[in-house]
Amino acid sequence: MFSDYHRYRFYEILPGLTIWLSIFLSIFLSFVRPLWMIYFILVFDVYWVLRVVYFSFYLFLSWRRFRKAIKQNWFEKLKAEFLNWEKRKNIVFLPVYNESWEVVKPTLDSFLNSSFPASKTYLVVSGEERKIEHWQGIQKLILENYSGLFADIVFCTHPADLQDEIPGKGSNIHWAEWEFKKYADARGWDYVDMITSVFDIDTIVHPEYFAHLAYLYNSHPRPDRSSFQPLTLYNNNLWQSPAIIRIMAFGTSFWMLFSLARLDSLITFSSHSMSFKAIMDCGGHSKDIVSEDSRIFYQCWLRYGGDYEVTPLYIPVSMDTVRDDSWWRSLKNLYLQQRRWAWGTEHIPYLLWQFHKNKTIPWTKKVAILFHEWEGKWSWAVVAILITIVGRLPLWVAGNEVRQSALFFNAPNILEVLMTLAMLGLLVSAVMSMLILPGRPGTHPRHHYLFMLLQWLLLPISLIFFSSLPCLDAVTHLMFGKYLGFNVSVKKRS
DSSP, X not given: OOOHHHHHHHHHHHHHHHHHHHHHHHHHHHHHOHHHHHHHHHHHHHHHHHHHHHHHHHHHHHHHHHHHHTTSOHHHHHHHHOTTGGGSEEEEEEEOSSOOHHHHHHHHHHHHTSSSOGGGEEEEEEEEGXXXXXXXXXXXXXXHHHTXXXXXEEEEEEOSSOTTOOSSHHHHHHHHHHHHHHHHHHTTOOGGGEEEEEOOTTOEEXXXXXXXXXXXXXXXXXXXXXXXXXXXXXXXXXXXXXXHHHHHHHHHHHHHHHHHTOTTSOOOOSXXXXXXXXXXXXXXXXXXXXXXXXHHHHHHHHHTTTOOEEEEEEEXXXXXXXXXXXXXXXXXXXXXXXXXXXXXGGHHHHHHHHHHHOOSSOHHHHHHHHHHHHHHHHHHHHHHHXXXXXXXXXXXXXOHHHHTSHHHHHHHHHHHHHHHHHHHHHHHHHHHHHHHOOOOOTTSOTTHHHHHHHGGGGHHHHHIIXXXXXXXXXXXXXXXXXXXXXXXXXXXXX
């Protein structure tokens, strides 16, 4: 009999095993059965072209909803349609590590510039004891600049070296949530009436974000059974970032736009909002994992027997890219950030383990949610390698018998046509990037807009080295039980 430990370790091995088997099997068959692989690559490329069309359709659908949403006066709609809107408490959790005041201040300023009154917003700013001098300095600056402007500002200090947790955003937020519970309980607040947003410290909200969130929260028939996911744009320092970082930042924003329109597979990512009741019911954000932002959705989904959803918010929040002082350090930060996000593979063994214990959720729901998580990580790691590298391998190594076949002669032309069609996705990305590009700083001449278009020629390189490889790195670490800690993304502005 397997022990619980060995069973969970087996689950941790499975995602990486399927990914590496796919790659090695493709290479192996390219040598021993090149004709089979040519057929497979052609079919796979057709499938991927259809995926590009599918992606583009939902991307434009979300774009239209986004443009419509940001033109609404959501605070006026909130007051007109919900006379008791003030009974809801707007609470924002902001974890701080070693970010500079130049990063913290614009975030708080964006709350003040919101159409939703800052006097109705409670800030919970949580710093680290292990960075106590920096944290005390940030507290002092917040009090000097923002005292009396919000409903209240609550400071929490996350103790160092607590048991059963890993240092990072998740453990910081977890501590702050349970500390704030004491604050709420002392005032007799109803947890359902506490609209809770968990943001990174560099999150700058759109002026209509909190009003739109409050409107949707009040509109929802069961707001405690839903998270609320905004559109995440990594564009605060986009103009100052290297081209490959810009491409990956746009790619993440496009993926969020696409995901917001597909409610069947939408989960929380990065900055998100939800009821404090759901947070307390599922035990708070996880303190012992890296990907707490998406794990909180699965915690709630399991806690409520699959009766939990994510409501899309088409109002954006803006965040920083991982730009650093040097080009090389910026790319290193990008790789580590992508690897940290890919470490979300840890959700797969977690789900398999919980499904084994939870017999109440229908198996159809379990299969659907597991497939979306697993297929997403498989595609992340494998697709770029299959299309750009392995896809050509059987044409290079095929023997004379295969080379005499009609399929072999026609395959290069067919692949070229398919790749040309797939390039439509590149064109869509280039156009969309210009639509969500923030205003050009005065320090950048007009011809830099041309660079913003030409940078998309680097897409194949970025997909291999800053998408597939970090994902392979993450799943391989998980396979061998080499657990990754939380690396804090460096974010600098000029």
